[in-house]
Structures are given as structure tokens and as C-alpha cells.
Amino acid sequence: MSHAHPSTSESPVLIVGAGPTGLTLACELARRGVAFRLVEASPGPRPGSRGKGLQPRSLEVFDDLGVIDRILANGRSAMPIRLIDPDGRTSGGPTYEERPDVPYPATVITPQWRVEETLGLRLAELGGAVEFGTALESFTQSSDAVTALLRTGDQTETVRAQWLVGCDGGRGVVRKQAGIAFEGETDERIRMIVADLAVDGLDRDAWHMWRCAEGFVSLCPLPSTELFQYQAPIGGEPDLDLSTLQTIFARRSGRTDLRLHTPKWTSVWRSNTRLADRYREGRVFLAGDAAHVHSPAGGQGMNTGIQDAHNLGWKLAAGSPALLDTYESERRPIAAGVLQLSTARLAEAAKQKSIPIRSDRATTQLSVNYRGSVLARDDRGESAQLRAGDRAPDAPGLTTTTGTCRLFDLTRGGQFTLLNFGPRVEAPVRTFHVVARPAADDEIADSAGHLARAYSPTGRSLILLRPDGYVGLISDAGDFPAVQEYLL
Ligand SMILES: Cc1cc2nc3c(=O)[nH]c(=O)nc-3n(C[C@H](O)[C@H](O)[C@H](O)COP(=O)(O)OP(=O)(O)OC[C@H]3O[C@@H](n4cnc5c(N)ncnc54)[C@H](O)[C@@H]3O)c2cc1C
Numbered sequence: 001m002s003h004a005h006p007s008t009s010e011s012p013v014l015i016v017g018a019g020p021t022g023l024t025l026a027c028e029l030a031r032r033g034v035a036f037r038l039v040e041a042s043p044g045p046r047p048g049s050r051g052k053g054l055q056p057r058s059l060e061v062f063d064d065l066g067v068i069d070r071i072l073a074n075g076r077s078a079m080p081i082r083l084i085d086p087d088g089r090t091s092g093g094p095t096y097e098e099r100p101d102v103p104y105p106a107t108v109i110t111p112q113w114r115v116e117e118t119l120g121l122r123l124a125e126l127g128g129a130v131e132f133g134t135a136l137e138s139f140t141q142s143s144d145a146v147t148a149l150l151r152t153g154d155q156t157e158t159v160r161a162q163w164l165v166g167c168d169g170g171r172g173v174v175r176k177q178a179g180i181a182f183e184g185e186t187d188e189r190i191r192m193i194v195a196d197l198a199v200d201g202l203d204r205d206a207w208h209m210w211r212c213a214e215g216f217v218s219l220c221p222l223p224s225t226e227l228f229q230y231q232a233p234i235g236g237e238p239d240l241d242l243s244t245l246q247t248i249f250a251r252r253s254g255r256t257d258l259r260l261h262t263p264k265w266t267s268v269w270r271s272n273t274r275l276a277d278r279y280r281e282g283r284v285f286l287a288g289d290a291a292h293v294h295s296p297a298g299g300q301g302m303n304t305g306i307q308d309a310h311n312l313g314w315k316l317a318a319g320s321p322a323l324l325d326t327y328e329s330e331r332r333p334i335a336a337g338v339l340q341l342s343t344a345r346l347a348e349a350a351k352q353k354s355i356p357i358r359s360d361r362a363t364t365q366l367s368v369n370y371r372g373s374v375l376a377r378d379d380r381g382e383s384a385q386l387r388a389g390d391r392a393p394d395a396p397g398l399t400t401t402t403g404t405c406r407l408f409d410l411t412r413g414g415q416f417t418l419l420n421f422g423p424r425v426e427a428p429v430r431t432f433h434v435v436a437r438p439a440a441d442d443e444i445a446d447s448a449g450h451l452a453r454a455y456s457p458t459g460r461s462l463i464l465l466r467p468d469g470y471v472g473l474i475s476d477a478g479d480f481p482a483v484q485e486y487l488l
Contacts, residue, residue, distance in 0.1 A: 028313025
């Protein structure tokens with residue numbers, strides 16, 4: 001085989017891996033006009049339903065990125081759960097509370113490949129692209145650059161980048177080559193077959209879970225396809241052929257009338273719970289499964305990666321070293337919490353012999369917050385309902401000069417937004433003055449009082465929302481210099 005002469009190029013940011021994490025980060029950078037390259041080892045888009053549950057907080061991220069309509073069109077919100085016992089008794093899943101400050105209260109079920117497709121389309125609209133079939137082989141770094149060796153077929157290329165972001169999954173090379181430990185454990189006794197397949201004779205209006213003494217088997221309809229996701233925990237090394245899947249299914253469900261078809265995609269999940277001991281080594285960052293892996297029970301993994309990318313994107317674009325340090329200090333504790341939550345759910349799954357589905361604020365990730373971060377400043381007391389670092393709540397029923405809207409319609413697009421409840425100020429960021437009746441483009445009226453209920457302002461409050469939808473600063477005293485200093 002002949003090897004072409006290696007070429008050399010430059011790119012400010014090199015993103016390795018185009019799963020949900022790498023694609024979200026690429027969209028974040030593309031919409032801010034930051035040049036990057038996104039390389040993906042696989043030759044084309046990956047099939048497979050994998051992480052099929054999008055949590056409410058990720059849906060807000062996708063609203064901000066401008067892809068929520070496509071996500072909802074290919075998904076199903078609040079999919080009913082049908083848990084079936086050996087005696088034929090059935091019970092249902094969680095209910096979701098409608099709240100004015102939460103635009104998407106329920107988990108959306110959609111195959112992971114649809115999420116990746118949607119983000120890929122958005123990336124193309126923003127002028128970016130995935131370089132499929134190109135793998136990172138190795139890299140070195142100095143104080144001012146990362147030098148990475150990429151391979152596409154028999155061609156190699158050297159890229160000099162300011163920053164390298166490893167979004168290359170749990171087995172990725174970036175973490176290993178950066179010398180970052182991945183502490184945790186692997187439990188070889190716990191495995192689960194996952195397959196995408198068609199089923200004759202089963203209704204598609206609920207996620208069916210049959211449980212028996214041996215374990216459970218579940219079939220979840222995959223919206224926007226003809227397929228179901230099959231899941232069955234098993235003991236030893238599994239066979240993935242159709243007859244094995246059908247036998248396990250019939251034994252655990254007691255249903256011999258349902259015919260499974262040859263799977264379109266199969267995978268075996270193995271229990272692996274690990275957290276990177278650092279998210280950054282010099283000019284190299286880790287995000288998504290490259291930084292944290294855990295059980296799929298609880299439906300957190302992909303969601304946590306998407307939110308890692310949403311946290312890192314605006315900070316990378318700003319490029320300030322102090323700001324970049326807050327990526328690890330804000331996101332690593334969140335992942336540590338996710339590991340605990342998904343481990344607890346896995347234990348529950350083993351005990352109950354079914355997949356525990358919840359709608360609490362930890363599972364929906366609406367309680368994720370960065371209180372105590374150096375980026376969280378306020379003059380409120382401990383007991384205040386909303387503090388700096390919290391997720392910025394939404395509010396419907398706002399009136400502007402162009403009609404009625406929600407707060408998230410005004411904050412969409414990944415910029416800082418200042419909500420000013422006091423006298424007019426001239427801030428260097430997008431500002432909305434909350435007034436009794438809007439007369440100007442930068443004024444909003446909180447006609448139904450939802451904004452006041454969510455933000456509890458005084459008549460002077462200045463509330464600064466970060467580009468990733470968290471409250472950065474609250475000054476109930478109306479201290480405008482504090483806002484200016486924060487933005488600097
Ligand atoms: C059965 C199952 C159910 C799940 N359910 C849920 C759920 O309900 N909710 C949820 O949030 N999560 C769920 N997950 C987890 C979810 O699938 C992962 O957390 C998610 O895929 C992680 O995304 P990522 O982009 O970080 O990494 P990955 O999706 O692993 O993507 C990494 C990418 O990097 C590429 N790559 C690797 N090495 C290189 C290299 N050297 N050069 C270039 N490219 C490279 C890979 O080809 C891959 O495309 C589930 C997973 C499974 C298996």
C-alpha cells in the first residue's frame with residue numbers, strides 16, 4: 001500500500017468524535033463563528049437506538065440550538081409505560097407535572113441516531129460538517145498548541161490546534177493519551193442485550209416491560225421508525241441471533257403470539273461505572289462518555305454529554321483561561337451525581353426486575369445547577385427559591401411589541417441576556433427591560449406575572465442569564481457595576 005505524504009494544517013479547535021456530544025459542541029462553535037474540525041472514525045452516520053430518552057433539560061438545550069421542532073417531530077413525549085407482571089396485572093409509568101417555568105416537562109423517546117441526524121443537519125445549516133472516516137491516532141501538546149495526527153484511509157495529516165476536545169466515547173484515545181485516569185469499576189456479571197427490531201402483533205402506543213423471576217424483557221417503540229428497542233439483561237456471554245432473542249422474549253413475557261424479526265442493529269451493554277479524574281489536561285478537554293460512563297438505567301448518559309458540550313461551547317468561544325477552568329469545576333460534580341443516580345437506578349432495576357422510569361427533577365436534569373461556582377454571584381439569602389447558578393426558569397405570557405411569547409423565545413441563541421426590573425441601563429449585552437406595557441423593542445411586559453413568580457425580583461433587580469441558560473448574576477439591589485464587572 002502506498003502512503004501519501006503527510007500534510008499539515010491548522011484549526012483553532014479539533015473535536016474528536018461525532019456522537020451527540022461532539023455534534024452539540026460543533027453546533028455551539030459553528031453558531032458563534034468559531035472555526036473547528038469535527039472528525040469521526042466511523043465511515044458514516046452510526047445506526048442504533050442506544051440512548052433513546054431525551055430529558056427535559058436537554059430539550060431546552062435543543063430549543064436554544066434551534067432543533068427542537070425536528071426532535072419533537074421524530075420523537076414521542078411522555079410515552080406511556082406498561083409494566084406487565086407474570087399474572088397479567090399491568091401498571092403504568094410516571095406522570096409529568098405541567099409548570100409554567102418548564103416548557104418540556106416530559107422525557108422524549110427517540111432513537112439516538114435521529115438525535116445525531118438532527119444535530120448533523122443543524123450543523124450543515126450553520127456551515128459545518130462531520131469528517132467521516134477520519135480518526136485521531138495520536139497527539140502531543142505544548143503550552144501553545146496541540147499537534148494531532150489524523151488518519152483517513154491510508155492518508156495521514158498533522159493538525160495544529162489551539163484546543164482538542166475528546167468527545168470520543170468511553171473507549172476513546174484522547175483521555176488515555178492525555179494520561180487522565182478513569183477511576184471506577186466494571187462488573188462483568190451485569191450485561192444487557194440491546195437490539196432494534198420489528199415485532200409483528202404488538203401495539204406501538206406504549207413501552208412494554210414484562211417482568212418475571214428470571215428478569216425482564218422490554219420492547220419500546222422507536223418513534224419515526226417501524227422498529228422497537230429490545231432490552232434484556234442476561235448473565236453470561238450472549239448470543240445475538242434472532243432465535244436467542246425470541247426464546248428469551250417468550251420465556252420472560254409468556255407471549256408466544258408475538259413474532260420478532262431479524263434485528264437491524266444489536267449491541268451488548270456491560271456494566272462500567274467510571275469518572276475521569278480531570279476534565280482538562282493543558283489544551284485538551286474531555287466531554288460526554290469520554291469523561292463519564294455508567295449504567296443506562298435512569299437515562300442520563302447522552303443527556304449529560306449534550307449538556308457538557310453546551311457548557312463548554314461558549315467558554316471555548318470566549319477563550320479566556322479562567323472561564324475555561326470553570327468547565328471542569330461545574331461539570332465534573334454533575335457527572336459524579338449522575339453516576340450515583342444511575343447506580344441507584346441499576347440496583348432498583350435488579351430488585352424490581354424492570355427499568356425504573358422517573359420524572360423527578362434529578363432524572364429530568366432540571367435541578368442541575370452551578371450554585372457555588374465562581375460564575376454564580378448574587379445578593380440573595382440562602383433560603384431564596386432562585387439563586388445564581390440555578391437553571392434559568394422559563395416564563396410564558398410575556399408581551400412584547402410583536403406579540404405574546406415565552407422567555408425562552410427571547411433568550412434563544414446562546415448569548416448573555418440581562419433582565420432588568422429596575423431603571424433603564426445601557427448594558428453591553430442583550431437586555432430586556434421589564435415594564436408595565438412595552439413601547440420599545442427591548443421592553444417586555446410580564447402580563448400574567450409568570451416572570452415575577454419565577455425570578456422573585458425587587459423593583460431594582462438585575463438578573464443576568466448565561467449563554468447556556470443558567471442564572472449568572474442576581475443583583476436585587478440593582479448594582480449595575482456588578483453586572484459590568486461580571487461581564488468583563
Ligand atoms: C442500551 C443503551 C441505552 C441508553 N440509554 C440512554 C438514555 O436513555 N439516555 C441517555 O442519555 N443515554 C443513554 N445511553 C448512553 C448514550 O448512548 C451515551 O451516553 C452517548 O452515546 C454518549 O455520547 P458521546 O457523544 O459522548 O459518545 P459516543 O456516542 O460514544 O460517540 C463517540 C464517537 O467518537 C468516535 N470516535 C472514537 N474514537 C475516535 C477517534 N480516535 N477518532 C475519531 N472518532 C472517534 C466514535 O466512532 C463515536 O462516534 C444508553 C446507552 C445504551 C448502550
